[in-house]
Amino acid sequence: MAGAWVQDDTNVADATSTTIAKAFGSNVTATNLIAVVAGCGGNQDATCADSLTNTYTPKTATYDAANDQKHFQWYAKNIAGGPCTVTVTFNATSKWRRLGIMEISGCDTAAPDDGGAAQVQAGNSAADYYSSGNIITTVTDFVFGGWQDIDGSGSTLTAGATPAFILREADATKVIAMESRASQAAATFDANFTSNVGWRAITSIMAFKETAAGALSLPVISETVSLAEALD
């Protein structure tokens, strides 16, 4: 089964706090996957959790000392279904908190991770290309891309063209954004965005193995028949 975007949302809070949270607009579906991107001011540690007690695996954490901001990625596989609020908790109070959450269907429920990366780029010109850096994947993946403006706000973002991503959401101030690409064959590629303003930014990528084609779930046979009955 191919991976597919289901829903997403963002939250941005500039005032000081130790958490940032966001609820999905609709109930999430059991066995799906949740991808999370978050950011904060300072070099904090952070953990991710949700109201369904799903387990979040950290993928990357990138601190840019030049602009004193940090960028995180997590994912939760084979999730429980229901109303879901995702919360990122920092180990110290922090300004410039950002959160992006995305529900994805059709990913491997056992071991979906097929790579991840992140890059800090200065932004040099009026229109800049931002890349997560290449990853080298092994199978067909659903690909999640995240972008965090750590310098300014309000730019116009365009999703990556090669390979072609779909820009799923950027918050109103354009400081956190997410894109996705389904059914990306095994290859070397990046997640990338173009911004019309050359802000310093962190771009990240996570690739999730899609459920193998033909891996159908078989019905459970609940009735047993004795040998005598079968031969009767």
Add this chain to the structure above:
Amino acid sequence: MSGQIILTNKRWNKGTYNIPSSPILVGLEYVKFSFDVTEMTDPALGVSAYFEISFDDGVTWPTKGNVLFQGGPIRLTDMAGNPVVRTPPFISTHEIYLADPTNTQRRIQGHVVISGGSFKTEVTLETR
């Protein structure tokens, strides 16, 4: 935080530095790249790192990734433009979390590329 040094923390000159295949100690959970960006105020300066992780003692290298930090001026204002007091050194870090911490056959290899100047750089394997 206990760690395993993969690339010694020192000033590395412009160039490419190989990280030879090395075993990853059991229990370590992430690879951490640290770059001293205190002097990297020119965006022409940068550090990139490429790495691979094996879970079968180097037979296959299924986890691959790269990291790039591009230089830039040390910002002394916050996102709202208010002045902030910051003191060097300014150490950028990138952490990639590693699967299977109980596996005794994990290995790491790769290389670090320093471009445009010389910077203090370190690669370690650590636990949370």
